[in-house]
Amino acid sequence: MSEQVKVFCFFSSEKKKSLSFFHPAWASFLKERLKDLLPTARALLPSVVPVALLIIWELLSATGAVPERKLPSPHRVLIAFWHLTRTGELPHDVLISTLRAATGFAIGGSLGFCVGLAAGISRLAENLFDGTMQMLRMVPHLALIPLIIVWFGIGESAKVFLVAVGVFFPIYYNTYHGIRTIDAGLLEMARVQGLSGPALFSEVILPGALPSILVGIRYALGIMWLTLIVAETIAGNSGIGFMTMNAREFMQTDVVVLGILLYAVLGKLIDMVARFIEREALAWHPSFSQA
Amino acid sequence: MSFLAPSLPREIAADTPASPAQAGLPIRLRGITRSFGARAVLHDIDLDIAPGQFVAIVGRSGSGKSTLLRLLAGLDQPDGGEVRLGDQSPRDAAPGLRIMFQDGRLLPWRRVLDNVALGLPRAHRPRATAALHAVGLADRARDWPRVLSGGQKQRVALARALAADPQLILLDEPLGALDALTRLEMQSLIESLWQRAAFTAVLVTHDVAEAAILADRILLIENGAIALDLAVDLPRPRRAGAALAEIESQVLDRILGRS
Numbered sequence: 059m060s061e062q063v064k065v066f067c068f069f070s071s072e073k074k075k076s077l078s079f080f081h082p083a084w085a086s087f088l089k090e091r092l093k094d095l096l097p098t099a100r101a102l103l104p105s106v107v108p109v110a111l112l113i114i115w116e117l118l119s120a121t122g123a124v125p126e127r128k129l130p131s132p133h134r135v136l137i138a139f140w141h142l143t144r145t146g147e148l149p150h151d152v153l154i155s156t157l158r159a160a161t162g163f164a165i166g167g168s169l170g171f172c173v174g175l176a177a178g179i180s181r182l183a184e185n186l187f188d189g190t191m192q193m194l195r196m197v198p199h200l201a202l203i204p205l206i207i208v209w210f211g212i213g214e215s216a217k218v219f220l221v222a223v224g225v226f227f228p229i230y231y232n233t234y235h236g237i238r239t240i241d242a243g244l245l246e247m248a249r250v251q252g253l254s255g256p257a258l259f260s261e262v263i264l265p266g267a268l269p270s271i272l273v274g275i276r277y278a279l280g281i282m283w284l285t286l287i288v289a290e291t292i293a294g295n296s297g298i299g300f301m302t303m304n305a306r307e308f309m310q311t312d313v314v315v316l317g318i319l320l321y322a323v324l325g326k327l328i329d330m331v332a333r334f335i336e337r338e339a340l341a342w343h344p345s346f347s348q349a
Numbered sequence: 350m351s352f353l354a355p356s357l358p359r360e361i362a363a364d365t366p367a368s369p370a371q372a373g374l375p376i377r378l379r380g381i382t383r384s385f386g387a388r389a390v391l392h393d394i395d396l397d398i399a400p401g402q403f404v405a406i407v408g409r410s411g412s413g414k415s416t417l418l419r420l421l422a423g424l425d426q427p428d429g430g431e432v433r434l435g436d437q438s439p440r441d442a443a444p445g446l447r448i449m450f451q452d453g454r455l456l457p458w459r460r461v462l463d464n465v466a467l468g469l470p471r472a473h474r475p476r477a478t479a480a481l482h483a484v485g486l487a488d489r490a491r492d493w494p495r496v497l498s499g500g501q502k503q504r505v506a507l508a509r510a511l512a513a514d515p516q517l518i519l520l521d522e523p524l525g526a527l528d529a530l531t532r533l534e535m536q537s538l539i540e541s542l543w544q545r546a547a548f549t550a551v552l553v554t555h556d557v558a559e560a561a562i563l564a565d566r567i568l569l570i571e572n573g574a575i576a577l578d579l580a581v582d583l584p585r586p587r588r589a590g591a592a593l594a595e596i597e598s599q600v601l602d603r604i605l606g607r608s
Contacts, residue, residue, distance in 0.1 A: 241454075243450065243452060243454050244454055244456060246424060246454075247448070247450060247454040248456075248467065248468070250422065250424070250443070250446070250447065250448045251447070251467045251468030251509070251513075252443065252444060252468040252513070253467070253468050257468075261456065261459070261467060262456065265456070265458040265459075266458070268458075341493075342457050342458040342459075342493050342495070343457070343458075344495060
């Protein structure tokens with residue numbers, strides 16, 4: 059009983075003391091300091107949640123609340139990262155995965171862009187392609203995996219093909235849609251100004267469709283990762299997905315978690331690049347203007 | 350409009366690479382008919398416009414005045430009759446023809462100067478700079494269109510129409526969306542540039558006062574036909590006064606059916 063009273067007294071006296079700190083001059087000084095810190099604080103804000111999660115995770119592992127065998131602690135994942143980097147295994151797998159993603163994206167993306175362009179510009183091509191495209195778009199491309207394994211086996215071409223199919227549709231659709239939604243008044247004006255053919259394309263059609271095309275690209279980049287992870291996890295003998303599945307065989311959960319985190323980091327990096335391109339290419343657009 | 354004078358340096362006209370010596374384009378319409386569905390918008394119109402003339406077409410909304418302008422521009426084809434610009438069809442005369450639209454229609458993804466230079470051959474780019482100078486916006490060349498005011502956007506659209514040194518400019522209610530003061534400024538700007546370059550101008554407007562200030566000749570279109578063809582023979586620049594009011598009331602009386 060007496061102890062409780064003591065504790066209470068301790069807190070109340072502490073409170074009084076802290077109140078005396080808030081002399082008006084002191085408060086305004088603090089306010090100024092906080093204002094200076096504001097930009098830094100805002101820049102750090104997005105990393106608060108990931109860092110907090112890491113700390114909680116590490117604490118849970120350290121106290122034994124989460125068994126290491128099920129979910130290794132962050133520092134063990136870091137050690138696995140260091141180890142695999144030194145043996146050269148990790149850079150090799152990351153490189154292979156990146157190459158597959160890039161090749162598939164380049165093939166599927168450029169095909170989607172070309173067909174979308176044709177359907178957007180010519181009524182004939184629209185009538186020819188668009189109905190089929192809208193139908194095929196509804197088929198989840200991952201449903202093709204069994205067929206693709208039959209066609210290509212589990213080699214490189216199977217993964218590249220699957221990624222290409224995955225990125226084709228968002229880029230097709232957004233290119234087509236972007237061109238079709240260009241302000242008809244601007245097209246009319248451009249024709250009056252004597253533009254046609256390549257000049258009309260580069261001055262009006264492409265820049266007008268670009269916001270939509272870039273949305274398609276960002277969406278396709280997400281699909282590209284997803285497809286690659288699934289393809290590498292199901293069948294393969296190299297790449298990040300293979301690395302994690304292989305580690306599972308040997309119960310190396312640290313490597314499995316490392317693989318998952320790698321996808322997150324690489325995905326974030328790609329998204330940052332896409333955002334940067336968006337900001338640069340659409341500087342004229344009110345939604346992307348800096349000033 | 351003395352406040353406009355500083356933005357219109359006279360020497361620019363002399364510096365413009367292509368001299369404005371090209372005469373305006375004469376216009377000849379014979380038996381023009383245009384219907385949308387069962388509704389005849391224009392019915393058997395005959396019209397001659399002399400080279401270099403400034404003609405205003407007025408009329409109620411839906412009277413067919415914009416349709417007439419689109420036929421002149423070759424953006425629409427008549428169901429019957431013939432449009433000749435000089436001795437050519439509108440399509441063949443297109444290089445010498447420019448339109449200034451009500452909504453400006455600047456490309457939001459091109460900077461102001463690039464908008465003015467749109468469609469100009471690379472070698473003629475200095476003309477775009479000169480045209481931008483002539484409308485008083487030389488210092489905004491590197492801006493995006495979205496940061497301009499409505500009046501400034503229309504000046505850029507005017508500069509774009511002028512840059513190719515056209516023989517015919519069609520103005521489709523170009524000042525309809527502007528505030529009263531900016532309208533007055535733009536009217537005198539258009540007038541002075543027209544006087545300098547000697548192109549034929551056809552202005553579609555629903556503002557009778559604007560037509561009276563700018564036009565050599567006012568055409569009233571009613572029920573798809575020319576209901577009034579009025580020559581305005583007043584010295585320029587015109588200021589509000591009895592003579593102008595007389596012209597205005599003549600046209601308005603006719604539109605409103607007052608005697």
